[in-house]
Amino acid sequence: MEAIIRPDVDHAVDLVVKLIVSRIKEKPSATLGLATGRTMERVYARLVASGVSFAGCRTFNLDEYIGLPQGDPNSYRSYMNTHLFNHVDIDLANTHIPDGAATDLKLAARDFEAKIVASGGIDLQLLGIGEAGHIGFNEPLSSFMSRTRDKALTPTTRAQNAEMFGGDPDKAPKRALTMGVGTILDARELILLATGPAKASIVAKAVEGPITSMVSASAIQMHPNCKVVVDEDAAQELQGRDYYDFVFANEPEWENFRQPEH
Ligand code: F6R
Numbered sequence: 001m002e003a004i005i006r007p008d009v010d011h012a013v014d015l016v017v018k019l020i021v022s023r024i025k026e027k028p029s030a031t032l033g034l035a036t037g038r039t040m041e042r043v044y045a046r047l048v049a050s051g052v053s054f055a056g057c058r059t060f061n062l063d064e065y066i067g068l069p070q071g072d073p074n075s076y077r078s079y080m081n082t083h084l085f086n087h088v089d090i091d092l093a094n095t096h097i098p099d100g101a102a103t104d105l106k107l108a109a110r111d112f113e114a115k116i117v118a119s120g121g122i123d124l125q126l127l128g129i130g131e132a133g134h135i136g137f138n139e140p141l142s143s144f145m146s147r148t149r150d151k152a153l154t155p156t157t158r159a160q161n162a163e164m165f166g167g168d169p170d171k172a173p174k175r176a177l178t179m180g181v182g183t184i185l186d187a188r189e190l191i192l193l194a195t196g197p198a199k200a201s202i203v204a205k206a207v208e209g210p211i212t213s214m215v216s217a218s219a220i221q222m223h224p225n226c227k228v229v230v231d232e233d234a235a236q237e238l239q240g241r242d243y244y245d246f247v248f249a250n251e252p253e254w255e256n257f258r259q260p261e262h
Helices: 007-027 037-052 074-083 105-118 156-161 179-183 197-208 214-224 243-250 252-255
Strands: 002-006 033-036 058-061 064-067 125-126 149-152 175-178 190-194 228-230
Touching: 002 007, 002 243, 007 037, 007 190, 007 228, 007 252, 037 074, 037 190, 058 074, 058 105, 064 074, 064 105, 064 252, 105 149, 105 175, 156 228, 179 214, 190 214, 197 214, 197 228
Parallel strands: 002 228, 033 058, 033 125, 125 190, 190 228
Antiparallel strands: 064 175, 149 175
16 A cells, blocks of 8 residues: 655645546556545546547546435435536446435346456545444445445445535435445555545544554555545654655656646
8 A cells, every 4th residue: 555645635636637537548448446425526527628539538436424315415426427427428328326215126236246357446546534433334334345335334434424414413314335345445546535634533543553444544554555635634654754755756656646737
């Protein structure tokens, strides 16, 4: 794993966008794993502005709420269409989001996993992190071998996402269909982006804490090709930051990524 600390949210987002664009240019038929949430809104805005072509790409989103009607503006399908898919040249038929409105959720979950396998697996999985330590909606105690399945959301997550449901955590969905931790770890590359002071404590636990299912994001420590990109605010509690800064400043891999474009 590498932890990369950028001076502010703009530089952190810039780096992530540059990485995604370079991966798509290297492999125009890339299979991308995508995330939703407030952190990713800036990433998608800049990806759209970059003009990179998604024409050959397939995408799989991490998760979807259970119980929202098709087309609900708070669904992650609506989020993705609004923030990315409607503004780029991707074929919507190649965009996959777990079907949280399915009557048979187990079947929908199996079907989603089968589609990932049929696409050749995920090349690059983008991740955010929740204050409860989730990646996707893998809440505490999610098995590190878990696959796509339905999961009850923690009160912390429902409070974190209440804003979209009139500010009332009780109105936020109670469950979601989410890729498992095992599904995420199968991706060939992981990029986790976290910004803002509210993420500082959980980022330190995920990156430097013990590997534990109490913090699903700590599973990324086991992934052989994982980058965690944070801004200064989210980096505040990292103990090893001097070394992480040294690696970013010296590894040849990062040569083209150190200077922001703006
Ligand atoms: C969303 C997802 C979640 C979010 C996380 C952070 O698809 O998988 O894990 O990435 O809850 O959300 P924000 O960015 O809103 O803080």
